[in-house]
Amino acid sequence: MPNFCVPAISELNATALQDPRDVNAAEAASLDEFLKRVERRGLRMAEFATGSREEALDVLQEAMFGFVRHYAAKPPAEWAPLFYRVLDSRLNDWRRRRRVLGQRFTAMDDDEGGASDVPDPGEPGPLLRLAGDQAGSALLDALARLPHRQRQTFLLRVWEGLDVAATAAAMRCSEGSVKTHLSRALENLRRRLETWK
Amino acid sequence: MSGKPDNDPWISDARALLDASARQLDDATVARLARARRAALDLPRAPRWTARWRSWGLPLAGLAAACAILVALNPGHPRRADVGSGAQPPVASGVEIEAGASDEIIDLYQDLEFYAWLDVREDTGG
Numbered sequence: 001m002p003n004f005c006v007p008a009i010s011e012l013n014a015t016a017l018q019d020p021r022d023v024n025a026a027e028a029a030s031l032d033e034f035l036k037r038v039e040r041r042g043l044r045m046a047e048f049a050t051g052s053r054e055e056a057l058d059v060l061q062e063a064m065f066g067f068v069r070h071y072a073a074k075p076p077a078e079w080a081p082l083f084y085r086v087l088d089s090r091l092n093d094w095r096r097r098r099r100v101l102g103q104r105f106t107a108m109d110d111d112e113g114g115a116s117d118v119p120d121p122g123e124p125g126p127l128l129r130l131a132g133d134q135a136g137s138a139l140l141d142a143l144a145r146l147p148h149r150q151r152q153t154f155l156l157r158v159w160e161g162l163d164v165a166a167t168a169a170a171m172r173c174s175e176g177s178v179k180t181h182l183s184r185a186l187e188n189l190r191r192r193l194e195t196w197k
Numbered sequence: 198m199s200g201k202p203d204n205d206p207w208i209s210d211a212r213a214l215l216d217a218s219a220r221q222l223d224d225a226t227v228a229r230l231a232r233a234r235r236a237a238l239d240l241p242r243a244p245r246w247t248a249r250w251r252s253w254g255l256p257l258a259g260l261a262a263a264c265a266i267l268v269a270l271n272p273g274h275p276r277r278a279d280v281g282s283g284a285q286p287p288v289a290s291g292v293e294i295e296a297g298a299s300d301e302i303i304d305l306y307q308d309l310e311f312y313a314w315l316d317v318r319e320d321t322g323g
Contacts, residue, residue, distance in 0.1 A: 028238055035234045040219040043230065057229055064237035136214050139207070158208060159215050186208075193207060 034079050049091045059094050063087040084170035142192035153181035
């Protein structure tokens with residue numbers, strides 16, 4: 001008697017007989033979980049870069065839209081670097097726009113003598129207000145003053161825990177550049193913190 | 198440096214501090230994040246076959262195009278019409294391909310998806 005391999009009912013339920021609406025609902029739930037996991041870190045990263053909570057929320061929302069529209073169908077294991085890649089791209093857009101606006105405002109200031117309301121990217125921003133002690137303030141201040149690429153590398157590698165390859169994918173640079181940025185970021189942070197002492 | 202973060206005590210402090218700062222958000226910010234997330238989830242999403250095509254089709258098409266370009270530009274490869282006709286093989290075509298160039302081309306094509314997305318976004322002003 002040949003031994004036919006008959007799939008179990010549970011397997012059938014899990015694959016062929018699964019209602020497409022259930023699949024969509026499961027995918028949406030999984031996507032929702034992922035966005036919940038990364039949104040706060042993404043907001044902090046955007047705050048460091050923009051120095052403004054409002055600007056950071058706008059940039060983060062654009063990043064969420066771009067990620068869901070273009071990458072939601074990718075395997076969940078690839079989501080984190082892709083999300084941060086979109087966020088990084090939106091932050092670069094923001095910096096570019098800000099530079100152009102800054103030039104326009106400078107020209108207007110020359111003409112009218114008015115003050116620009118463009119946030120200073122070097123300003124430590126709202127994170128500092130959350131730090132309870134001097135060490136925390138010093139650390140957040142040092143992070144806020146790092147060059148953008150060094151800070152992003154530090155945050156993605158040390159805080160988000162992406163590996164070198166995923167960080168390189170998120171930042172659209174080589175793995176060697178990630179190592180260089182991280183090394184410089186650590187050196188800068190260490191120096192600033194020792195100066196604080 | 199290996200690219201692995203150092204084990205300095207301040208690095209774990211930094212991590213803890215950043216985690217705390219991410220937890221300590223006011224209600225208005227949390228509500229705004231939730232609204233942004235729901236709005237993002239309501240957006241139309243690319244179907245899975247599109248993602249598969251983007252994952253495999255575009256890089257493969259790019260690789261095929263890169264190979265075709267390399268073959269077309271290869272100065273050391275005699276053309277069929279030249280073989281046996283007594284014509285001299287081409288000595289210098291003025292086009293040189295460096296040893297590392299093929300990797301760059303492959304990387305470029307692997308990034309096509311991202312550049313295509315950027316183009317679409319810029320076209321739509323999004």
